Amino acid sequence: MPFSQTIEAFARALADPTRAPPAQTVGRENRPDARRFAVYRNNVAMSLIAAVEARYPVTRRLVGDAFFRAMSRAFVAHNKPRSAVILHYAANFPGFIAEFEPARDLPYLADVARLENAWVEAYHSAEAEPLAVAALAAVDPAKLGDLRFAFHPAARLLRSSHPAASIWAGHQGEGDAKPPDDWRGEEILVSRPDADVGVRILPFGGYSFAHALQNGATLGEAHLAMNFEGFDPGSHLIGLIEAGAISRFQI
Amino acid sequence: MSDAHLPSPRVAAALPNRSGVGLKPEHIDEILRDRPALGFFEIHAENYMGAGGPPHRRLEAIRALYPLSLHGVGLSIGSPKPLDREHLARLAALARRYQPGLFSEHLAWSSHDEGYLNDLLPLPYTQETLATVCEHVDQVQTALGRPMLLENPSTYVVFKESTISETDFIREIARRTGCGLLLDVGNVLVSAINHGFDALAYLDAFPLQRVGEIHLAGFAEARDDSGHLVLIDAHDSPVRDRVWDLYREMIARRGPIPTLVEWDNDVPEWPVLLGEARRAEAAMAQALSTMNEGARRHAV
Numbered sequence: 194m195p196f197s198q199t200i201e202a203f204a205r206a207l208a209d210p211t212r213a214p215p216a217q218t219v220g221r222e223n224r225p226d227a228r229r230f231a232v233y234r235n236n237v238a239m240s241l242i243a244a245v246e247a248r249y250p251v252t253r254r255l256v257g258d259a260f261f262r263a264m265s266r267a268f269v270a271h272n273k274p275r276s277a278v279i280l281h282y283a284a285n286f287p288g289f290i291a292e293f294e295p296a297r298d299l300p301y302l303a304d305v306a307r308l309e310n311a312w313v314e315a316y317h318s319a320e321a322e323p324l325a326v327a328a329l330a331a332v333d334p335a336k337l338g339d340l341r342f343a344f345h346p347a348a349r350l351l352r353s354s355h356p357a358a359s360i361w362a363g364h365q366g367e368g369d370a371k372p373p374d375d376w377r378g379e380e381i382l383v384s385r386p387d388a389d390v391g392v393r394i395l396p397f398g399g400y401s402f403a404h405a406l407q408n409g410a411t412l413g414e415a416h417l418a419m420n421f422e423g424f425d426p427g428s429h430l431i432g433l434i435e436a437g438a439i440s441r442f443q444i
Numbered sequence: 445m446s447d448a449h450l451p452s453p454r455v456a457a458a459l460p461n462r463s464g465v466g467l468k469p470e471h472i473d474e475i476l477r478d479r480p481a482l483g484f485f486e487i488h489a490e491n492y493m494g495a496g497g498p499p500h501r502r503l504e505a506i507r508a509l510y511p512l513s514l515h516g517v518g519l520s521i522g523s524p525k526p527l528d529r530e531h532l533a534r535l536a537a538l539a540r541r542y543q544p545g546l547f548s549e550h551l552a553w554s555s556h557d558e559g560y561l562n563d564l565l566p567l568p569y570t571q572e573t574l575a576t577v578c579e580h581v582d583q584v585q586t587a588l589g590r591p592m593l594l595e596n597p598s599t600y601v602v603f604k605e606s607t608i609s610e611t612d613f614i615r616e617i618a619r620r621t622g623c624g625l626l627l628d629v630g631n632v633l634v635s636a637i638n639h640g641f642d643a644l645a646y647l648d649a650f651p652l653q654r655v656g657e658i659h660l661a662g663f664a665e666a667r668d669d670s671g672h673l674v675l676i677d678a679h680d681s682p683v684r685d686r687v688w689d690l691y692r693e694m695i696a697r698r699g700p701i702p703t704l705v706e707w708d709n710d711v712p713e714w715p716v717l718l719g720e721a722r723r724a725e726a727a728m729a730q731a732l733s734t735m736n737e738g739a740r741r742h743a744v
Contacts, residue, residue, distance in 0.1 A: 194605055197524040203565065204556040219569070220599035221640050226669045228503075229600040229638075232676055236563040244562070273559025277518020277531055278493040305705030327480050346495070388498050 197273045200345070205235055241269040248313050251364045252290070256299070264293055274360045280317055284310055287301035308361050308392065311349035313385040315390045318347035323386035323437035338413030340442045342406050347385035348438040350407065352400040356377040358392055386437020393436055394427075402429050403438070458545035458656065459484045459511050461700035463724035466515075466707060469716040472502045478507060480718055482544060483725075486704050492542075493534050507542050513657065513704065516546035518560060519581045521551035521594070522567040528738050532587045545675040545702075546656055547625045548593035549584065551577065551614065568603035569613040581621040593624040593656045598677035600632035600638055610635075610742075611649035618654045625651065628659035629691045630683070630706075634675040643690055652698045660687055660724060661706040680709035683720060688727055695731035703728060 194217060196200075200217045214230030245265040246253055253261040257393035268289050274282040286307035298304050324347055334342065351357070356373040358381045363370035380400035382393045395403065398419050416426040433439055467475075475485075482719025485506055492499055506512070516535060519527060539547060552564035567573050584592050596614060608616070618625055627650065636643035662681030666674045683691075683705060695701065705720040 196568070196570070196576060197571045199568055199603065199605065200524050200553060200556065203559060203560075207561065208558060208566075217604050218566075219604055220601060220668050220670070221638075223670050226601065228666070228668045229674060232666070232674070233563060233565060237561045240562040274562065275559055277490050277492060277520075277554065277560045277562075278534070279560075279562060280494050307607050315497075317497045317499065319495035320497070347497070385497065388501060442725070443487070 206230065207237060210234060238266065238269060238397050241274070241282070242266060244274075244279050245269065245286060247413070248283050249286060249306055249309045251309055251361050252302060253339035254364050254367070255302060255305065255360070256296070260295075264290065264296065278314070284314070286310070290394070297364060301353070301357055301360060304351070305355035306353055306356050307351055307353075308381060308383070311351060311381075312390050312392065314382045315347040315349055315385040318345075318385060321345050321347075321440045324434050324439045324441060326431055328442070329434075332442075336444055338416070339410060339444050340412045341444075342412075342439045343441040344407045344444075345384060345386060345438055345440045347383070347390070348407070349383040350400055350403055351381040351383070353381065354379070354405050357381065358394050363391065382436055382438055384436045384438045386421070391436060393432075398424050399429055399432070402426065403433055406430075406433075451701075452462050459513055459702035461702055461728075462643075463703045463705065463721040464511075464513065464730065465717050465721050467482070467503075467506060467701060468707075468711050468717075469499070469706050470529070470711065471717065472506065474714045476505055476509075476632065478500075480512060482718075482721060483702060484511040484513050484704075486515050486706075488534055488539055489514050489516045489547075490518045491718075492538055498560040500618055500703045503542065512542055512544040513689055513702070514547045516547065516549040517564070518554060519549050519580075519584065519595055520553045520588070520608050521549055521578075521584065522565075522577055523555060524573075525555065527557065527583055535584075536587050536589075536683075546593055546624075546704070547588055547590065548595055548657060550595045550597060551617075552597050555596050564597060566597060566599045566601065566603070569606040569608040569610060571607070574608065574616055574701060578617055578620045581617060581623050585621065585623065591623050593626040594618070595626035595628055595659065596631050596635075596650075598628070598634040599674075600674060600676075609644060609649065609652075615651045615654075618651055623654075624656040625654045626653045626659060627652075627655045627694065628661070630659065630661040630663060630695055631677060632675050633690055634663055635688055637675045640672075644693065647690070647694060647697065652694070655698060655701060658691065658694065658701050658703040660691055660703060660720075661707055661708075663687075673692055678709060679706050680714075688723075692731040692734075695728050699735070700728055700732060729743065 199217055206215045208213045214225040214227055220226035220229045242265045263313045287303045290306050291303035356379050359373035380395040382395050386389050402415050402419055405418055460483045464484035465483040550564050554561050632643050632646050649704050660683045661679045664676040664678040667676050703724045
């Protein structure tokens with residue numbers, strides 16, 4: 194049998210646990226051996242499940258090991274990594290959770306997973322110098338509205354209709370966590386200006402404002418879009434800079 | 445077949461002839477604090493293919509203190525499909541950045557149409573597969589601008605269509621491509637038990653002069669459909685006595701070689717892993733003194 198067909202048959206049998214081991218593969222009795230072949234199936238599944246578990250420790254804590262194992266097993270069965278760089282694998286797991294029928298009673302679960310994914314992405318992001326608040330002092334106050342900002346490569350914005358960041362923060366260790374005092378939506382910034390990843394809950398409106406800036410709006414345009422009483426663009430901007438979410442500005 | 449016509453691999457002296465361990469993130473703080481005497485650290489290349497952040501900062505700190513061995517697990521050299529050029533480019537960039545003493549990869553495949561399977565899967569040994577693997581090894585060596593080491597696999601099944609023994613297959617790859625070899629002594633034992641051959645006979649047939657590094661690891665045990673013992677290359681426990689025996693035999697035959705203790709799952713506390721590395725160094729010294737004694741007796 195040509196090489197490509199042998200490997201094709203092996204891969205098909207790996208992907209489908211109901212298939213017999215490939216006829217070309219044999220054990221010591223010179224015939225296909227289901228248990229031997231199952232070692233490969235198990236290695237593939239377990240190594241990918243381990244990668245999902247490593248990326249989503251809080252999500253796992255929230256649902257327990259058995260539930261998480263079943264959910265990640267269902268995920269890896271139909272979502273193989275697109276490259277050998279496993280540190281990028283399972284970035285789409287939160288979307289899978291959102292559609293996962295048995296997790297329907299936990300509507301916040303997918304958002305906690307989104308935060309965990311943002312954390313890992315920030316952890317592995319490129320290095321860049323964060324902007325210092327003092328740098329803004331040199332800008333002519335009349336020109337402030339024209340400023341545009343380049344965000345730090347690690348910066349990630351999320352918005353949840355649940356207290357996803359509070360839940361996440363409350364489950365950093367094993368054991369029972371206290372539920373958030375206030376069950377309301379949260380706007381979240383993940384940043385990593387230096388070595389440590391930081392997670393912050395933004396004040397109300399912070400997500401839309403920062404999202405507009407991140408997508409190229411000027412400070413004036415981003416402010417205009419926030420048409421509600423009492424929105425203070427200055428304090429929001431300084432908050433973003435202090436969190437290390439911005440690396441440069443230009444006029 | 446004699447090894448006499450094989451040139452000595454240029455990679456053999458790239459790491460010190462001492463023991464090293466696989467670098468695990470949870471051990472790095474202790475290592476940087478204590479700076480233990482160790483020959484080298486080995487990293488899985490794919491774990492350092494992120495753009496930046498703490499993994500690279502900490503690896504820079506380790507690299508400033510120790511030689512590094514770069515070990516790929518995702519190139520899929522043993523696949524009939526062309527190598528992933530982007531992955532090869534990432535690997536070359538990593539090698540330029542960290543200047544490892546050597547680079548090694550596996551005689552296995554791990555990617556298919558479905559995606560990356562994250563396991564080292566076996567291939568048949570035929571003239572056709574030999575030509576493909578040699579082409580891939582050539583490509584890797586060209587991309588990296590240096591010879592690589594190719595590692596012998598641990599396998600649970602063999603292919604009916606294989607026409608070449610594993611040792612002849614590997615020897616021929618080394619001859620055609622000029623690559624060096626990584627002998628995983630644990631894999632030799634695992635495959636020997638799994639397929640019912642003699643591990644020492646495998647060493648007899650292996651081109652030992654091309655070996656630039658040794659791997660040692662723990663294994664797990666299971667049974668196949670017929671009740672035969674199957675060893676699983678689990679990297680989740682201490683190196684077993686039978687692997688140490690085979691290792692000493694290998695050193696006695698070949699002389700000192702950089703030796704890695706692999707422990708990738710259920711990773712122990714740092715002192716336990718360091719203890720395994722010390723044990724490897726002691727076993728190497730013991731095997732060498734036995735060898736020298738033999739040589740002295742022979743001289744008399």
